[in-house]
Amino acid sequence: MDTLLNDFSPGLFVMQTVLLIVLILLMVKFAWKPILNSLNEREEGIQGALDAAEKAKLEMANLQADNERLLQEARTEREAMLKEAREIKTKMISDAKEEAKEEADKMITHAQEAIEGEKKAAIAEMKATVATLSLEIAEKVVKNELSDSDKQMTLVKEMLGEAKLN
Amino acid sequence: MKASIYSIKFFGLLLTCLLSINVFAIGGNEQGQQGDERVNTPSEIEEYILHHLKDSHGFHLVSYTNDAGERVHVGFPLPVIVYGENGFTTFMSSEFHHDTEGKVVVEKNDSRFVNYHSKIYELEEGASELVFDETHHPVNASKPLDLSITKSVFGILIVGLLLLWWFSSLARQYKKRSIPKGFGRVLEPLVIYVRDEIAKPNIGEKKYRKFTGYLLTVFFFIWILNLIGLTPLGFNVTGQIAVTAALAVFTLVIYVFSGNKDFWGHIFWMPGVPILIRPILAVIELVGTLIIKPFSLLVRLFANISAGHIILMSLIAIMINLKADLTPVGSTALSFALSLFISVIELLVAFLQAYIFTMLSALFIGMAVAEHDHEHEHDAAGNEVADAEDIRENFI
Numbered sequence: 001m002d003t004l005l006n007d008f009s010p011g012l013f014v015m016q017t018v019l020l021i022v023l024i025l026l027m028v029k030f031a032w033k034p035i036l037n038s039l040n041e042r043e044e045g046i047q048g049a050l051d052a053a054e055k056a057k058l059e060m061a062n063l064q065a066d067n068e069r070l071l072q073e074a075r076t077e078r079e080a081m082l083k084e085a086r087e088i089k090t091k092m093i094s095d096a097k098e099e100a101k102e103e104a105d106k107m108i109t110h111a112q113e114a115i116e117g118e119k120k121a122a123i124a125e126m127k128a129t130v131a132t133l134s135l136e137i138a139e140k141v142v143k144n145e146l147s148d149s150d151k152q153m154t155l156v157k158e159m160l161g162e163a164k165l166n
Numbered sequence: 167m168k169a170s171i172y173s174i175k176f177f178g179l180l181l182t183c184l185l186s187i188n189v190f191a192i193g194g195n196e197q198g199q200q201g202d203e204r205v206n207t208p209s210e211i212e213e214y215i216l217h218h219l220k221d222s223h224g225f226h227l228v229s230y231t232n233d234a235g236e237r238v239h240v241g242f243p244l245p246v247i248v249y250g251e252n253g254f255t256t257f258m259s260s261e262f263h264h265d266t267e268g269k270v271v272v273e274k275n276d277s278r279f280v281n282y283h284s285k286i287y288e289l290e291e292g293a294s295e296l297v298f299d300e301t302h303h304p305v306n307a308s309k310p311l312d313l314s315i316t317k318s319v320f321g322i323l324i325v326g327l328l329l330l331w332w333f334s335s336l337a338r339q340y341k342k343r344s345i346p347k348g349f350g351r352v353l354e355p356l357v358i359y360v361r362d363e364i365a366k367p368n369i370g371e372k373k374y375r376k377f378t379g380y381l382l383t384v385f386f387f388i389w390i391l392n393l394i395g396l397t398p399l400g401f402n403v404t405g406q407i408a409v410t411a412a413l414a415v416f417t418l419v420i421y422v423f424s425g426n427k428d429f430w431g432h433i434f435w436m437p438g439v440p441i442l443i444r445p446i447l448a449v450i451e452l453v454g455t456l457i458i459k460p461f462s463l464l465v466r467l468f469a470n471i472s473a474g475h476i477i478l479m480s481l482i483a484i485m486i487n488l489k490a491d492l493t494p495v496g497s498t499a500l501s502f503a504l505s506l507f508i509s510v511i512e513l514l515v516a517f518l519q520a521y522i523f524t525m526l527s528a529l530f531i532g533m534a535v536a537e538h539d540h541e542h543e544h545d546a547a548g549n550e551v552a553d554a555e556d557i558r559e560n561f562i
Contacts, residue, residue, distance in 0.1 A: 009285070011248075011312030012221060012408035015319045020412060023326045023387065028379035031333030035357055036378060038340035045344070 130163050211483045217266070218479065219402055219472055220284045221316045223259035227399070239264050244320055250288040250310030252277045259314070268296040268304070279310075286312050318409060321401040325390045329383070333357075360385050360524065368528035373535050377528070380420060384413060385524040392471060392516030396478075396509065404519070405471040407464065414464035417527040418456070425534035459530055463523060470519050474512045481505040 137159045141152045205214045226241035243260035255275040262270050268282035271289065278289040280296055287296065287307035296304045315323070336350040336357075346354055360382050365374040391403045403409055431437070433451040436444055484501040485494075492500060 007220065007407055008411070009221060009312060009406070009408045011314065012316065012318055012406060013412050014311070015313055015316075016322060016409045016412040017415070019319070019322050019326060020383075020387070020416060023329070024380055024383045026326075026330055027333060027383045030330065031337050032357075032379040032382050034337035034340060035333065035354075036361065036375070038337070038344070039354075039358065039361075042344050 133159070133163070206486060208487060211480075211486065215476055215479045215483075217284070218400060219405060219475060221318045221402075221406055222266075222284050223262065223281060223286070223314055223316055224264065225317055225320065226264070244315045244317065246279075246286065246312075246314040248279065248286055248288070248310040248312050248314065250277050250279075251308070255279070255310075271295070277310075280307070286310060286314070317401065318403045318406050321391060321394060321403040322409070325387060325394065325403075328390065329386050333386075356386075357382060364521070364525050364528050368525065368532040369535065370532060370537075377420065377424075377531050380416070381524050381528055384416070384527065385520050388413070388467065388523055389517060389520035392520060393513075395471060395475065396512055396516060402471070402475055404467055405475055407468045410464040410468040413467070413523065414460035417463060417530060418460040420527075421531045421534040422456070424531065426537075428536065429534045459526075463526060467519050467523050470515060474508075474515055478505055478508055478512060481508055 137155065141155055205211055223246055224241055224243050226239060228240045230238055230240075232238050243258045245256060246259050246261075247254065247256050249255075252275050255277055257272060257274050259281075261272045262281045266281050266284055268280040268287065270280065271294065272279045278293075280287050280289060282296055282304065286309070287304055288310045289296070290306045290308065293306040297306045299305050332349065332353060336346055336353050339346040339350050345351075361374070361378055364385070365378045365381050368374075369377055388404055391401070394401045395404060433455060434448045436447045436451070439447060481504045482501055484504065485497050488497040488500065491497070
């Protein structure tokens with residue numbers, strides 16, 4: 001202990017204290033502060049980059065999920081559209097058929113009506129013609145009657161037989 | 167290109183040193199006869215070792231006897247600055263002519279100084295040489311305040327400049343790039359190590375920043391000085407009790423002045439123990455905080471480094487001590503093997519002591535600024551309910 005105390009140099013203690021204070025101040029100002037700040041900045045930068053990467057990954061996953069969903073939606077929509085189109089097609093065809101049938105029916109009816117009309121007209125004309133013919137025949141018959149009564153009767157019979165064919 | 171400029175500067179510095187050493191060698195030569203100073207016997211070796219452990223006023227590298235039989239000292243003088251009875255006095259240590267026995271008297275500024283065992287004494291009026299009492303203490307001289315640039319102060323200055331140079335250049339590197347290159351790449355992990363392994367865990371994430379500057383400075387200061395102590399330059403700075411005492415006082419001052427209410431509360435009025443025991447505990451805590459903690463810091467570093475130097479030099483001395491028994495070759499080989507082994511251990515110790523000093527400083531500071539934020543719950547009777555923290559403490 002005595003040697004320890006004897007070895008203790010107050011001058012060296014003072015010098016060391018002063019020099020250490022100066023050294024600490026200089027080191028803090030010129031070395032530690034900028035170094036620690038830069039290290040912190042760098043670490044924060046790295047952390048930030050890592051976070052950003054993680055976020056990007058998440059976003060990517062979200063995006064992918066979104067894409068998947070959109071695709072799915074599109075697929076369903078296409079499906080629906082196709083189905084609708086198919087329905088429309090069937091409907092259109094059936095509609096067309098219906099309409100055609102109606103038209104055809106109408107035409108047939110018209111035709112039938114026309115035929116009926118024509119027929120009636122023809123029959124009427126024929127009747128008129130027959131009447132005219134009959135008159136002419138009667139005229140001739142009357143003329144012949146005046147000459148031969150038998151011959152008149154055969155003629156009338158002949159004429160009527162011909163007229164029946166119409 | 168830059169590296170070559172640095173090496174030119176370095177060699178310039180080296181050359182300047184060598185030149186001054188040569189000049190000083192001639193100076194020593196002129197002094198001439200000082201008897202046989204060779205270190206041969208065990209007692210001389212012991213004296214040499216003890217002499218080396220002490221601080222010295224000159225920078226002595228090597229001594230040899232030349233062809234003319236004169237003792238030549240190679241080294242360079244350092245300035246002596248003392249504050250004595252006549253105020254400040256300054257002269258170069260070469261004026262003592264390597265005398266450490268109090269024989270050479272230097273007269274300056276109406277005071278007369280002698281160097282006895284590497285300490286400067288100022289002789290009293292009328293005295294012409296030192297007179298000792300039976301315990302080898304000088305009786306007719308006083309010790310002035312010795313503010314000399316001694317070998318240790320010189321070492322402190324060199325290490326301070328080295329640290330400033332290294333770390334400020336590392337700091338400058340960050341302005342240009344975020345990852346340093348060259349020597350900075352070696353220093354950066356060390357800085358991060360001190361911050362993450364010493365400062366943060368011991369002081370806490372919130373408060374470590376304020377103390378990291380001190381811890382980093384002290385860590386590198388002690389480590390580099392320990393390492394320089396292992397070189398043949400013969401520095402023994404961290405083995406000077408004044409140096410380790412100053413370091414310990416710094417830690418003491420820092421944790422005393424940054425101690426919070428909880429810290430002092432736990433010292434003076436320890437909660438959770440019977441009232442009667444509290445004053446006794448207060449005395450113990452106070453002594454522990456103000457004396458034992460810094461004392462353990464200063465003695466640990468001083469003793470470890472001094473012991474390392476003593477062991478290393480003793481092992482080197484085997485070369486001389488066992489020369490007769492083992493032949494010069496055998497003793498040299500044994501000494502070489504053992505001192506190589508212990509040198510490697512000392513390399514480890516150099517780091518370890520710097521680490522321990524810094525770690526304990528951080529721990530003490532951490533204890534002083536710790537937040538005791540765990541609130542104790544109280545039951546209906548007002549007694550504290552033990553929480554998980556207390557139970558954990560009981561186990562530790």
